[in-house]
Amino acid sequence: MRPTLQTVADAVGVSRSTVSNAYSRPDQLSADLRDRILSAAADLGYAGPDPTARSLRKRRAGAIGVLFTATLSYAFTDPYAVQYLRGLAGAAEEGRTGLLLLPLSMDDEEAAVAAVNDAVVDGFCVYCMPEWHPALAAIQARGLPVVAGQRRPEDGPQTSFVGIDEAAATRAAGDHLVALGHRRLAVLGEYFTVAQVTGPARIASPGDVPYYSDRERLRGYAEALASVGVPWSAVSTVNAARNGRAEGAAAAAQLLDRAPRPTAIAALSDILALGVLDAVRARGLRPGHDISIxxxxxIPDAATEGLTTVHQPAAERGRRSGLLLLDPPTDPADRTVVLPTKLVVRATTGPAPS
Known part of the structure; x- marks a missing residue:
C-alpha cells in the first residue's frame, strides 16, 4: 500500500497536521521533531504531500496558463511571441510562479475545452485566440483571473485587458500612406478567414472578419482611406495560410502578378511584411519606389530590412499581463491597460508611383 501522510503520522506518533508542517511550515517545529518525521517518511517511502492537491487547497497552483491557437513551436520561433513571453516570464519570476503553455486546437474544440478544464493554474493569459472559440467560455466558467488582449462584451468581471488600440495604430499607418498619394491599397493578413489557406479574401467590411486584432487593424486602414474618399470596396485583401515569411511571399505574389497591382501593401504583421519584401525584390521591384510596404x-528584423511598421511594446505587454494576473486590482478601472503604439517610418514607404 502506498504510504500517506497518516502513515507517517502514525509511525512517529504525531498528528497529520504536524507531519504536513514538516514539509510546508518547518519553522513551526523543533529541528529534532522535523528530522524524526522526515527520517520516518524516508524509511516508509513517503515522498511528501502531493503538490497538486496542496495547491488546490491553498488556491495556488504556482502557474499561469498561456493560451494560443498555434503549434507549441510557434511560441519559440515567432519573434513577437518570443518578446511577449519573455515579458510574461519576467513577471512570473517576480511572482515566484511558472508558465504553462497551452496550444489549443482549432480543429478539435472538445479537446481544447478539456485542456482548459484540466489545467492546474492560478489564472489564464489569452495570447492569441479567436473570440468565438469555446475554450474562452470554459475559462470564464472556471472563475479564475483572466488577462486578454482582445475585448469581448461577454467577458466577466474577472477578465482584465492588456493591449493596444489596434485601429488607431493602423489608422496612423494608413494616414501615412494616403499622405504619400496611395489610393490603390492591398492588405495582407493571416486571420481574414477561419480556413488556413492562402488566397484572396472577400471581405465586405472590416466588421466581417472573425478575429479581433485583424478586424480592428482593417478598420484603421478603412478609416484612413475613407478620409480621402476611397471606399473599402476598392481595397484588395489576401489571406496567408500562416504567419510565416514564405506564406507572406506567396500571398503577395497574388497581388504583384496582376494588373493593376497595388501601389502599397499593408501586412498585419512584420513576418508577413518581410515575405512581401522578398516577393517584391524577386520581381525586380524597388520597395519604397515602385511599391510601398x-x-x-x-520586430528586430524590421529595422534590419528598413521596414516601415507600427511599433507595439511586446515585452511590456507580456509583463503587464503577468502582473495583472498575479495581483489583480480591486478597482475594475485598473484592469484595463492600453499601451502606446508608434508608426516607425523607414525605407519601404514612399510616394505613390505616377
Whole structure:
C-alpha cells in the first residue's frame, strides 16, 4: 500500500497536521521533531504531500496558463511571441510562479475545452485566440483571473485587458500612406478567414472578419482611406495560410502578378511584411519606389530590412499581463491597460508611383 501522510503520522506518533508542517511550515517545529518525521517518511517511502492537491487547497497552483491557437513551436520561433513571453516570464519570476503553455486546437474544440478544464493554474493569459472559440467560455466558467488582449462584451468581471488600440495604430499607418498619394491599397493578413489557406479574401467590411486584432487593424486602414474618399470596396485583401515569411511571399505574389497591382501593401504583421519584401525584390521591384510596404509589430528584423511598421511594446505587454494576473486590482478601472503604439517610418514607404 502506498504510504500517506497518516502513515507517517502514525509511525512517529504525531498528528497529520504536524507531519504536513514538516514539509510546508518547518519553522513551526523543533529541528529534532522535523528530522524524526522526515527520517520516518524516508524509511516508509513517503515522498511528501502531493503538490497538486496542496495547491488546490491553498488556491495556488504556482502557474499561469498561456493560451494560443498555434503549434507549441510557434511560441519559440515567432519573434513577437518570443518578446511577449519573455515579458510574461519576467513577471512570473517576480511572482515566484511558472508558465504553462497551452496550444489549443482549432480543429478539435472538445479537446481544447478539456485542456482548459484540466489545467492546474492560478489564472489564464489569452495570447492569441479567436473570440468565438469555446475554450474562452470554459475559462470564464472556471472563475479564475483572466488577462486578454482582445475585448469581448461577454467577458466577466474577472477578465482584465492588456493591449493596444489596434485601429488607431493602423489608422496612423494608413494616414501615412494616403499622405504619400496611395489610393490603390492591398492588405495582407493571416486571420481574414477561419480556413488556413492562402488566397484572396472577400471581405465586405472590416466588421466581417472573425478575429479581433485583424478586424480592428482593417478598420484603421478603412478609416484612413475613407478620409480621402476611397471606399473599402476598392481595397484588395489576401489571406496567408500562416504567419510565416514564405506564406507572406506567396500571398503577395497574388497581388504583384496582376494588373493593376497595388501601389502599397499593408501586412498585419512584420513576418508577413518581410515575405512581401522578398516577393517584391524577386520581381525586380524597388520597395519604397515602385511599391510601398508597411508591417506591424516592429520586430528586430524590421529595422534590419528598413521596414516601415507600427511599433507595439511586446515585452511590456507580456509583463503587464503577468502582473495583472498575479495581483489583480480591486478597482475594475485598473484592469484595463492600453499601451502606446508608434508608426516607425523607414525605407519601404514612399510616394505613390505616377
Amino acid at each position: 508597411v508591417g506591424f509589430d516592429d
